[in-house]
Amino acid sequence: MSDDASAPTPRTPRAEVRERLLVAGADVFAESGVHGARLDDVAARAGFSKGAVYSNFSSxxxxxxxxxxxxxxxxxxxxxxxxxxxxxxxxxxxxxxxxxxxxxxxxxxxxxxxxxxxxxxxxxxxxxxxxxxxxxxxxxxxxxxxxxxxxxxxxxxxxxxxxxxxxxxxxxxxxxxxxxxxxxxxxxxxxxxxxxxxxxxx
CATH class of the missing domain: 1.10.357.10 (Tetracycline Repressor, domain 2)
Structure with missing residues (x-):
């Protein structure tokens, strides 16, 4: 019998990751301003690490x-x-x-x-x-x-x-x-x- 607890977590589709980052970016930019916004904040708002931002956007x-x-x-x-x-x-x-x-x-x-x-x-x-x-x-x-x-x-x-x-x-x-x-x-x-x-x- 397989142990469900040890099963790998399904990977979030790339398109969904990108969309969540865009939504989070809009929220953070509107609230904190583009200059004051940090990519860490955008990533956290979307539920990802900062690496997800750089894997989807060049800068x-x-x-x-x-x-x-x-x-x-x-x-x-x-x-x-x-x-x-x-x-x-x-x-x-x-x-x-x-x-x-x-x-x-x-x-x-x-x-x-x-x-x-x-x-x-x-x-x-x-x-x-x-x-x-x-x-x-x-x-x-x-x-x-x-x-x-x-x-x-x-x-x-x-x-x-x-x-x-x-x-x-x-x-x-x-x-x-x-x-x-x-x-x-x-x-x-x-x-x-x-x-x-x-x-x-x-």
Whole structure:
């Protein structure tokens, strides 16, 4: 009869290890700041040794970049789920209101702020920061183009590129100033922008 107590502990799949480290990295960076965060803290939060970090990421900067990429992907994925071509013109403002105001963005903004500060202090990271922010803006622009392309009955009151930039910029600004704007819902403000910009085609 085999002794279960002596059986080897199943090895955690590499993909799971990496995901747990990314989640832990996001938590630690948001709480302690990228500069103050230690890889030992990230590893411990994920339930691994520091060696697991270095077996999955080439450096702290690589971990920062991958945590930011995961965050960027999640934001775009959440927008893509709700802003679809089949959303009627009379419902688009409500959809945008839900997309930008349906959850607390404070933690997400704390992360973006940390990434921006890290890029300012580490110029070699700035190109990666710019690439990912451009990826976010381009993703929002793709959604704007997709929706307007499916709704020839309406037109925007500004260039689509500017409209996409306003949506992202307004959201970032409102979340940044949230402590000074008690009770202001980013979703409601951005929905108002959409209602002001989208108009029947003449």
């Amino acid at each position: 702290k900067q690589d971990l920062v970049a991958q945590v930011m990429q995961r965050s960027t992907n999640m934001v775009l994925a959440s927008l893509q789920e709700v802003v679809r071509a089949d959303v009627d013109a009379d419902r688009i403002a409500d959809v945008v209101r839900a997309a930008f105001g349906g959850h607390d963005q404070g933690r997400q903004f704390a992360l973006v702020s940390e990434f921006r500060g890290y890029a300012m202090r580490h110029p070699e990271f700035m190109p990666e920061f710019v690439r990912q922010r451009r990826e976010l803006h381009d993703g929002v622009l793709d959604l704007v183009r997709l929706w307007f392309g499916a709704h020839p009955e309406v037109e925007p009151g500004m260039a689509l590129e500017d409209f996409a930039a306003v949506l992202v910029g307004a959201n970032v600004g409102i979340v940044f100033d949230a402590p000074a704007l008690p009770g202001v819902d980013p979703g409601a403000v951005i929905a108002g922008v959409v209602e002001a910009v989208v108009r029947p085609r003449r």
